[in-house]
Structures are given as C-alpha cells and as structure tokens.
Amino acid sequence: EARLNMSASDLKAQHFNYWIEAPAKINLTLDIKGKRPDGYHELETMMHQITLVDRIGFRRGGQGIRLNTDSPDIPADEQNLAYKAARLLFEKFNLQEGIQIFIEKNIPVGAGLAGGSTDAAAVLTGINRLFDLGLEEKQLLELGGGLGSDVPFCLLGGTALGRGRGEILTPIKNGPKLTIVLVKPDFQISTSEVYSDFRMDRVKKFPDNEAFISAWQSCDIISVSRQLNNVLESVSIQWHPRIADIKEQLCELGALNALMSGSGPSVFGIFTRYEIARQAWAHIKQQYPQTYLVSTYKKGEKYD
Ligand code: C5P
Numbered sequence: 001e002a003r004l005n006m007s008a009s010d011l012k013a014q015h016f017n018y019w020i021e022a023p024a025k026i027n028l029t030l031d032i033k034g035k036r037p038d039g040y041h042e043l044e045t046m047m048h049q050i051t052l053v054d055r056i057g058f059r060r061g062g063q064g065i066r067l068n069t070d071s072p073d074i075p076a077d078e079q080n081l082a083y084k085a086a087r088l089l090f091e092k093f094n095l096q097e098g099i100q101i102f103i104e105k106n107i108p109v110g111a112g113l114a115g116g117s118t119d120a121a122a123v124l125t126g127i128n129r130l131f132d133l134g135l136e137e138k139q140l141l142e143l144g145g146g147l148g149s150d151v152p153f154c155l156l157g158g159t160a161l162g163r164g165r166g167e168i169l170t171p172i173k174n175g176p177k178l179t180i181v182l183v184k185p186d187f188q189i190s191t192s193e194v195y196s197d198f199r200m201d202r203v204k205k206f207p208d209n210e211a212f213i214s215a216w217q218s219c220d221i222i223s224v225s226r227q228l229n230n231v232l233e234s235v236s237i238q239w240h241p242r243i244a245d246i247k248e249q250l251c252e253l254g255a256l257n258a259l260m261s262g263s264g265p266s267v268f269g270i271f272t273r274y275e276i277a278r279q280a281w282a283h284i285k286q287q288y289p290q291t292y293l294v295s296t297y298k299k300g301e302k303y304d
Contacts, residue, residue, distance in 0.1 A: 016057025071105030110188030112262030121154035
C-alpha cells in the first residue's frame, strides 16, 4: 500500500540508491590559439561550474549497462556519452555485475553547457566508487579526455583554465561567487560546425586570460565582467543574431556584461545584486522558457 502512495519520483529515488550531481559549465573566456594537425583547435579557456545540475542515479545489479532518462532530448542508448563512459569502465575492468543508470536531465541539450560531458564525468566517478575500481583523479581525467574535450574539466570541477583541447587543466582558486542569469534560446548549435567555420581574421578582440585570472583572484567582479570574451561568438552570432540580442537584453536588465558560453547558443549575464538578477530572470523567462537563475557551484553546498 505504501508503494501505491509513492510518487514516481519517490520510486525513482528508492530504486536508484546512489546519486551524483552533474553541474553545467560556462566559459568565462574562450580563446583559440590555432588549429592542430589532428583537426582540433588549440584552446585557452576559463571554465566555471554553475548550480544548474543533472542528477545521475545508480543501482548495481542486473545484466550489463542499462540507461534511462526523464528527458526526450537525449538518447538512452549507446549513443549517449554517459553510456560510453560506463562501457569504457566495464570493458577496462571486465565488470560482470550490471549497472542501472538514470539521468535526471535539467541542463539544456546542444547548448554550450557541457551537459553530455558532465553526465559522462558523473558516470565515471559513480562507477569508480560503486565498484571500488580504485581509479585516482589523474587516471579518471585521462579516461575522460578520451570521451570528450570537456569531460576532464567536468571531473575536476570548480573553475579552471583549460588548454590543449580543453583537457590540460589548471585549477584557479579563490574566485568570487557569481550571480548569473543564463538563457538558452530555442535552437541548438553543432559544436563541430562552429569550430570548422571559425576564422582568426574575423575576431575583433581576443581574450586576455592573464588579466582575467588576476581580476578573478582579486574577486573584482566588475573587472571580471569586462574581461568576458569568447572568440566563437564571431561564428555563432553571425549565424544567429538573436544571440547578440539576448546579450544586449541582459545588459539592459542590469547585467554588468553578458557572453555566449562555449559554441553556444546559451548566453549568460553576470549581476552584482541577486534581486536585480531575479527580476531579469523573471522578465526574460517569459520569452525564453529555458532561462535560469544560477550561481557558482560549490560541492556539497545546498541551493534551490
Ligand atoms: O571533444 P569533443 O567531441 O567534445 O569535441 C566536439 C567537436 O568540437 C570536435 O569534433 C571538434 O570539431 C570541435 N573541437 C575543436 N577543438 C577543441 C574542442 C572541440 O575543434 N579544442
């Protein structure tokens, strides 16, 4: 009888008895230093985790890898990067007992927020713990890098400067806690298409990551805001001028500055006052339902 009174989400919480949060990332700066022989671009980018999180549930048992999700926007099979992450560990360690994985999807898909990468990172972390694989951070980072350029950062978390494909990471400590309004317009952008259309000579101004880091470590939000810069805007805004409109709208509503994250199309604005941010969020949400009021993600901290 007790079971009948349980909501679907209670049943889910009971069935998947181990949960991990998988936060989204935004790029506070994104610079491209050149194109590499392997086709990837040499990056220098400040990445930052925010309090928009997927929740990944686990349960040991059954046969093989079983993946479920509450989202119609992502595949629940081998195509999912989280599934690939599980398979990587299952093959590497020849695991016999099965695993059931549930992705509670809150991060918009195809948004420039590393939603797929963060789920994959959480699956690596979760299986490592649940099956006592004994993988250390360094090994996890290396395995993650093979799955996708953003996976290592999602494993490391916090705020970090990424070089190489984005997988060579330097943690940047002691920064400010940001108040952010994040807007995901109702279209998606293909990361690989943005990168392949990128031309250095179309960039008006490149990021100064040294200046950014110095502003960051002084917790100088005004200076941090001035240093926001993403060279991929030169491609995405050309395709979708609405990205520039949203940036402008955020600034009109009180943001110190606004920027596109990753290859887009998500745009975020940085605010000094929570109440102003909340009003901007409420306003923009009427036009763009996928608008979020978020802040800097801190492990273990409670938030709404
Ligand atoms: O590594 P990941 O599969 O996430 O990258 C997706 C695509 O983004 C790559 O296929 C590539 O076209 C582009 N990319 C790039 N340079 C990077 C990261 C990604 O060109 N540093």
